[in-house]
Amino acid sequence: MLTTRPRRQLWHMRTRGRRRHLNTPTQTPCSRAFSVSGRRGGYEDTIGNLKIGRDTRVVFQGFTGMNGVCDVCVVDLILILCLCAKATANAKESIAWGTNIVGGVTPGKNTEHLGLPVLPSVREAMQKLKPHATGIYVAAHQAPAAIEEAIEAEVPLIVAVAEHIPVHDLLRIHSMLHTQSKSRLVGANSPGIISAVGRCRIGFQPLPCFMPGRVGIVAKSGTLSYEAVASTTRAGLGQSLCIGMGGDVLAGTRFIDALKIFEHDDDTEGIVLIGEIGGMPRWRLLIGSWSTRSVLQIPSKPIAAVIGGVNAAPGRVMGHAGAFILPGEPDALAKVKRLQDAGVTIVNHPAKFGEAMKTLLGSSGRVSSGAATTGTSQRRGMHTMRRRPKVQSPVSNFAAQKRNLYIRENLAFDLLRERGINASEYSGKGRKRMLAVGIDRANMSPCIIASPATNNQEPHVEAKKFPFDYVKGFVPSQIPVIAEHLQLGGPAKESLAKLINSLVGLYMQKEAFLLETSFVERLGDLKVVGAHFGFDDAAFRSTKRQGDIHALRRIEDEDAQEVEAEKDGIVYIKLAGDGNIGTLVNGAGLAMNTIDALADVGGKAANFLDTGGKATSETVKKSFQVILQDERVKVIFVNIFGGLTLGDMIANGVLLAFKELEMRLPVVVRIRGTNEAEGQKIIAESGLPLHAFDDFEEAAAKAIELAG
Template sequence: MLRVHSILQTQSKTRLVGANCPGIISAIGKCRIGFQPLPCFLPGNIGVVAKSGTLSYETVASLTRAGLGQSLCISMGGDVLAGTNFVDALQIFENDPDTEGIILVGEIGGTAEIDAAEWIRDYHRRTSNPKPIMALVGGLEAPPGRIMGHAGAWAAPGEPDARAKYKALQDAGAVLVNHPEKFGEGMKALLSTTSRRPSIQSVSGSQSQKRGFHTARRTPSGVQNRDNLLNRAQRRNLYIKQHQAFDILKSESIPVHNTVDPDDEFTLSISVDRSALSPCVVASPTIDEDMTLALSRKFPFSYANPDFSKDGSLIPSITSHLHLPDNARGGLQNLIEKLWHIFKEKEAFVLETRASLTPGGRFEVHGAHFGFDDAAYRSSGRQEEIHKLRNKDEEVPEEVEAEKDGIVYVKLQGEGSIGTLVNGAGLAMNTVDALTLHGGHCANFLDTGGKATSETVKSSFRIICSDPRVKAIFVNIFGGLTRCDMIAEGVILAFRDLDMKVPVVVRLRGTNEEAGQKMIAESGLPLHAFDSFEDAARKVISLARQS
């Protein structure tokens, strides 16, 4: 994707939506590019931009139930590098005569929400009658340093956590909610208190979504809390041990030494700048935990044509920021060039080092934390030598087991008594957030992805129940592309096959939701069906406390 963006930046005629997203849809009939579940949409006046696919479906469905509908829905996607960001979408909504209200759905990772908050603050300052803006941020309860399903749902050094994003958006004037089902009635209330009124009838006639070749229904054929800069355990991407990182550094003739006076150290990393859509050097003149966030600075550079010359602009700027003497530029250039070679050739997403300049003028590395994108191995067998460094015996057994079935499972620490089973990373994060806000204690994060079939549901139940802390399970599924009746059948079959004793609360919304809820209610099993998240949350928390 770094390569794709470097090419996109050479032209002005092509825009990327996503990647890793459902696409873009005008519910009033102007376009549809992607795979959105059409039954959730209704022609209307609300613009939606979201990182999460499932949370965007929930948002759209809430607006549809409230009778507001949607004008334009833009997916930012959950990748590290987004082709269209929140500010791009907000600018479109501001000038779109079909849009009367705006909804933004964010999550952990990157700074796009902070950029959006700054735009919203400026918009309110320069506009006498601004369109109402609502927002949600997923991942308030995400453990520091973990990748929460989406490829981009992790915070790099110096990036804000979800709570900082929530506060920034709220302070800027957006109305925050804790669950997407609250968007519909909330936006209706906001519109009723302004001079803006939704005129749904005016757009729901001749301009309604036409079902053409791509939309016709067919019958299918057959700033994070950094506990330790160099000690994080993320999944979905592979972190190697420090001694393994040292071996890679040595192969590039980079001197390493385990001990040094911390006062002489600085941090130097190669990572991704999500705003500049390019690789970057991240540098801080200190490793002091309280100061790193304030002094850490990103230095983006070109993927296609990086200029690491000591007389260019990059190396002198980093040298000055690190408070190094000018005669250290050559050595710094050599170190950064070799780190960039490792980053690019081995498909890393972050190379973090602690280093120092010795009295003899030599750069040494004293700590290293290297993360690699293991999708390269899983998708096409690339980087096998890096993947072989992984030791699954040292990882959480449940997480390794879930990985076999394409399930993302994160075991949460503490007194968690509620197991969660959700389809979609953003929705799974929000489920944990909302249950915690209601007084519940979640034992895990679990994202079945787009594979909420009977087999993945069964595997998910088995993994969740292997945790003795779990007293009740909350299944929160939004049937967008997957039908709720099919999901309900999978839940019932899995419950019976596993002879489960733990009570299960099932919340099904989306396509064929009434049929799915009816199947759960009539199953004769200790399954409790709800359509309201609030009601379902209260029930599962009550069951967990009773057990």
């Protein structure tokens, strides 16, 4: 049996068998009455902790400064410094807005900050300050320990904002979470959670966009959620509770959890759902139960949704760590169809959510008809979405992905041979089957993924997942079931067990993200004939773990422009085809949606470019440099929604690019969010060939006109 990290196992042993109910004084005020099932004692019973408000007592971890910043890369060091400054500024903003922050935690300190107590441990903070929630404002290499400390101290709500936390650290954390019933995690890589009605913010959402109101929002993308908030504010609806799931592969709180809290929340009358590629949409089961009243036995609430990544580059990781399709998962169009079948209204841009919810709430009370939301424009959007070429949902996906480290196939074969596995190129003989070790996002655990065929042979055959606990390891008793699904005979079971154990061992020891193989059976023996191995580069960047695997990276196999952009923290993906509109966007979700929404009105994006939520004027200039290397580009479309990113800073970055790069291409700029008026004014008064817009469709139309 394969295991990992004995210290974490001891924690499981201590907590196993003593799962407690949520009936202690440390609960959030609304969580005591919340229950979604007849049984008690599991992680699901912490969903009620998401209901925050005026009485929610909040502490900050990483309140005053930083510890242990040696041996981190420059990008992470900048992030650490940013988080340290932001924690204090964020606390001041949140307190002024009404958030009940009662203190903070900084290891080794027992002092005051902003007139509030600072304690050396979360456990001591729980005893003396009795918080209902903690916001974790530390960088990725420190975040796992901070989250674990909060779980062990039994903080009811834990909000983690850090990006690039190693995947295996999150797998271990989820294994911990599912052995207890006290703590609920939001994040990681999350903008946080905010109650506009209760004036409680735990995160870094742009407060000027929010207004107390009727719409609950749950989103994978921070920037898209800000767009949705601004849209519902402009429509006069406002927001009740907004939950940022975060863009990581493993979200502490999922769509189905948020939908349950919204359905029980009297402040929430309508729901906005913002998803993207990646993951299996289990929330369709809950939505279906609302429609039939067969489970909850209460009226359903109208839902409007947008799904980013309809035009995602096949086989690529689109900015967010979790924005990619694992074997057996549906693509964006499949998710859209399932939502439509459940009666959910689909929009193609978050700026349309305000009018969509206004129509749904005004015309039909609390029942969604699923009709198009904005007349002709929405019908047009859905029509073009249906006729686009369908992005393939592969059972096997050997295309070169980018986000983690993907190694050459011959190097993957070497790793298998070192473990006694027969591996070489396919000779053309034998039926190919697929076997992989990946992540089960529904169960928040590693899993075996198996299919009796590869996508080249039988594309209709679905891969099946066999999850196992990260700490306990793979259970050999699953092998006969996997063998049956793979349609393997008795003599091959022993060889299958050897292959699975080797893959699982490699997955755990080297912090893999996906180990995917195709194999053939020859006289009871299994031979691997294809290998697509991905490893988590965050483990190397954040903590310098897995240096031997990181050394297998071959820069010459990658796009030179993408590698150059990566040095500046920019995620750039050159799209295939004849796209002629260069896109420059802050935020992975917004970048995906920009490509989709441009396609809906007849435009063709040449690239995906996410400057990141921490974009600066210099980053914008470097983004222009990358885009200008693509000779297909005739116009550059800058689409920025400011949260942490300031509109005037982006505008100055655009002017800097014009001055230093001697720009010859026209540029269309749409700036919304924080300091949007200042940014738009800078663009309008620059005297340069810039075109400033507030409305997305107007901006997109201008970009298409100029590209033509």
